[in-house]
Amino acid sequence: MNETLNAWNCADEATAIDTMLSCCEAQNWASAMVALRPIENVFELSEAADRVWAMMSEDDWMEAFACHPRIGERKAASAAAKSVAWSRQEQSSVATAELTLLAELADGNAEYEQKFGFTYIVCATGKSADEMLAILKRRLANDRATEWREAAEQQRQITQIRLGKWLVE
Numbered sequence: 001m002n003e004t005l006n007a008w009n010c011a012d013e014a015t016a017i018d019t020m021l022s023c024c025e026a027q028n029w030a031s032a033m034v035a036l037r038p039i040e041n042v043f044e045l046s047e048a049a050d051r052v053w054a055m056m057s058e059d060d061w062m063e064a065f066a067c068h069p070r071i072g073e074r075k076a077a078s079a080a081a082k083s084v085a086w087s088r089q090e091q092s093s094v095a096t097a098e099l100t101l102l103a104e105l106a107d108g109n110a111e112y113e114q115k116f117g118f119t120y121i122v123c124a125t126g127k128s129a130d131e132m133l134a135i136l137k138r139r140l141a142n143d144r145a146t147e148w149r150e151a152a153e154q155q156r157q158i159t160q161i162r163l164g165k166w167l168v169e
Contacts (some may be wrong), residue, residue: 023162062156
């Protein structure tokens with residue numbers, strides 16, 4: 001068994017929930033994950049994370065989305081320290097983007113939030129700032145229901161990546 005996973009299985013409930021919140025900042029998701037302990041291996045953890053995420057409500061999804069900084073910004077208003085550090089890594093390509101591209105991202109973020117009512121969320125790992133802008137522009141053509149599902153899928157992918165980071169730290 002993974003040592004980090006084993007320690008989490010044995011941790012007190014508050015510590016275990018805090019750990020899960022660093023991977024996905026939806027309280028109900030984190031609590032549901034902790035309630036599944038002990039989780040025997042990394043594969044089970046990954047499957048459980050997806051299964052629990054799929055059962056969450058719109059409010060839970062909104063809670064998770066709200067803890068992500070806008071693409072091109074440093075920090076969301078209420079994100080945990082570990083989540084902030086991971087967001088910075090995930091969006092590292094934006095740090096070197098030209099000012100015109102950053103301005104386009106800021107304008108696109110604002111348009112997106114106006115249209116859909118939540119922060120544009122994209123699994124930024126491995127994507128350039130140009131790619132994230134192109135995805136943003138494409139997704140602005142979605143209706144709310146389609147975009148809602150897309151944003152939830154992006155959060156699911158981010159959570160899986162963060163679970164992997166947590167397990168090897």
